[in-house]
Amino acid sequence: MSGEKIARVARLFIIGVLVIFSFGAAGEICGGLFETTAAAFGSKFPDNRSEDIRTVLSQVRKADVKAGKPENSRGIPVAVMVVEEKPRAIVAWDLKAGRELWKVAPPIRSEIAIGNDLVVFQSSTDVMALNLGDGKVAWKYKIEDGWDYHGADVSGDVAAISIGVGRGGAGSYSTGRLLALNSKNGSFLWEHSSGGGLLGEPLVFGGLVFAPWDRQKIVVIDAEEAEEICRLRAIDYTINSVNADSSGVYYSSLAAGANLSMIFRFDENAATGTREGSTMFVPDIKPVPGDPSFEKDGFAEALAGRVAREKIRFHWKSTASVPNMVRMAGNQFYLHYWRYIIAFNASTGQVHWIHRSTNDIESMSAVSDGAIGIDSNGRLFFLDAVTGAEVWSQDTGHKTLAGVFDADGFKPGISAGESANPLAGLRKMVWDKDNRMLPIRSYGAFLMAAIPVPEVTRDLLEVYSDPSTPKGLRDAVVKALEKRKVGAEYLVDSLHMHYDYLEQSHSPPMNIVAPALVNMKEHSSVPGLLSRLMDHETPVDHLTDITVAIRELGNPSVVDPLRNFLTLYHADSALLEHEDALAVAAQGILKFGTKKDDEPFVMNIRDDTQTLPELKSLLRRILDPIAAAKADTEAKIEEETKAKTKIEAEIKAKAESEAAAIVPDALPHEQVNKTISENQKVLRPCVKNALGKAPTLQNIRLRFVITGATGRASDLRILPNNIPGLQECLQDGLKEIQFAKFRNLRQMATYTITILSGASSPAVDMSQPEQPKPEEPKLEKQSIEADVY
């Protein structure tokens, strides 16, 4: 075959391939090679498209989900627990019958998930599915070595599994794979790779697989077609997980410091990708210690057993679907914090009730009528949504590490007429002696402070004054007290508290108490305030708050104590840098005292030579504010002038120093001319004298050497050189002239003095305007370029 023929065949082959691809036959011919990269997680798939979201929603609405009932086909409320035995076992518990359904002990490497009558988890290197009914293995699917299990979900005929590599941190490599299996037998259906970035725990709902991707996106894949049909991209939040129930699909954001976790509804508003435009819920509460999020972190490796991060989490249960709203059952959500469950009103953020378990609560779930949980001792309990009362409990007899529930609609009993008492719960929480609880105790202090009951002020002060209260909690109480607007009587009582080393008691936080008393206009506090003022244990930086309170709330009876205070410390270094406390005391004296007695007293303090200088200055202002204002203005002007002069001087000095720093290699002839012109007066007498001797003289040519290091001229030669005395005179004159310095050793320069008798506009005027003389010589500079050597 000739080369030309080969080229023709090759061209035809390429054209054929292009034709095949252009007609969409690539998928048919190349099979899976293209499916994994193009059908989902592609880089060009458009995100946040309303029409795609509408497609998803239409399919979600068709999902067959039972509202207010367990999801399993038998409709039995169940709990499935990982129990602490050797080896660890999985126990299924019938909540209604109060009995164990089954117990198996396969190797357990991950947390467990329930769905579609299956219990799914990682066992060794397999994903294992057990029948919820009898605990027998339904199927297994092997995961390749090196891939971490991130969770699974089962619904209908599809089981979706997320696996990944890497931690997903910024700058680190991570990737994820989404596997779809037949939920009946575990056979492989399809797989997609993220190509980069972890995939979170998936959700299977309404024939769709929702896969959170790289904390920024949710990819929705049609389970049957194995194709991506929608992509949501979060613009100003990070995605934590995706969940669904009969009211729809929801996804949550990750909490981080001041940004609380949020719940978003997957609806048409989700297309905005922003918090503001989306249908969302954010709790109206102060950020909680431990940064809890709604729902579990779907991107974290799904570890088996007791996981600390799962002990600090928000829980909620959605209720009937209302457009453009995230609506919660009982209008409340729950905070699980180790052994506490706190119910918050979803609208106001106020605490509804608090439950404290004797043991750590390992897992909990919000259901329509309350919260169900299991503690570390395997004790199941149900809390009434309205009162928080524990209306039901069962002992499973198993030490428990974790549990999951399929128990919606489970309502084992109702509260017997009790009403929620959030304050009592908060009190217990703040006084909890468990050191692990310190962050939530401090948080509890803030929650208490928001309750407008006077006794809360007392409670907070008691916590503050208790010697066993840790410093962190005491600081939190001080901050919490700032918010109080009621309970003045308790603040007044607190003024009797005092520091005692032996009793380990503390002074009240006067920087908080005193301003609060002023806000509450509590005049009865004055004696206590005076007592705190004179107590040396009162921190010095609280004194100004106290004197201000006395000045604002006082009466003539405060004059003598304030005089004593001012007298005692007016010259004492104890109040150095805190002179304002003394100055405010002086204001109090002047306010409540008499002009006859008390004004002279303050004046005497002002005039005392020993008075602290800053106090003197403050008293001058207090006693004569007009003069002080005038003096201030003058001082300000003077200061500004000084500052201006200083800046100018600095600029000038800088410019000079810069100029000095720039030493030229040689002097340009213009500068030589300029320097001589500026120093004409030293040469003029020589020229005048020479004219007397040679009246016809018209110009004198000077040739001299300038030394670079000194800027001085020497070696002068002149023409004409026959005028007696002219050479010496000019030599002497030239010596007086200071030229600029330069880098070269020396340079030769020439200068011609042109004598213009009676010239009208000489270049350099040497005339004497007061005594004009026609014969007066005029010099015209005429420099010749300098030679450098």
Add this chain to the structure above:
Amino acid sequence: MRKLSVCFVLCTVFIAFNGTAAPNKKQKSGKQAGVGGAIQKLKSENPEEVINSIQILAAAGTKKAVAPLTELLRTGPRNDITDIIIQAIGSIGDESSIDILIEYLNHRRSDTRIAAIYALENFDNTRVSKALEDCLRDSDRQVRNTAALALGKRGSLGSVSILFLAFDRGVHDAAISIGQLGTPDHANRLAHYLGKADVKVLLPGFDEFLRREDFPEKAKLDILDQLFELAGPYVRRFAVAYKASFPQGTDEDENVLYKRVCRMVRQIQEE
């Protein structure tokens, strides 16, 4: 140290002022004139002159000086003058100044509070004991320890229980005062801390018990026995020092305490 230096200054001034140990009438009238002058100069604008006058008045020890010194204190002078007046009033020791000295136990500067404690040491008064006991509650460590030592020097048995409380809270010098004031029961109570508290802070207390002539010999023997049980290098060093406090030539057979301490020195292993 500061106290010693103040005493030195006061003595110097005192000697300079008196000239001889037995003043004659002329000198006495001169002294009176000096006191009068010093009182006048308390009003001087020159702080150095004021300080000199206070020192002169302190050296004179005249009760006439108390009122003008108190008056000056009431004007709120600067730190050094405040402290030197308190020392002067304390050295004069007039009961009328107890109130103002107690007031200054609540001054914001701990230096001044300590000066007031030293000044109050000189007064035998129940109010003073109570005030010094209150100083054990002070937030300043030095104030607490100074107060504990002052209580020991003033010899009030009633203060022992609060001194124990203070010792429990880490006021180590309280052990010394307990040793100065306590009964055999108190010594026994202090011995209960052996093995629990640092022996270095307990030994000064036991030292005080052992050196007291009014303390029963049996109780002293009990102390030595309990220390012997604990043994250790610090106890040995303590025993060596205690043994050295006996007069030279003391016979072991004639002095049971000496015999016991000699046995301790012999039997407790050297470091």
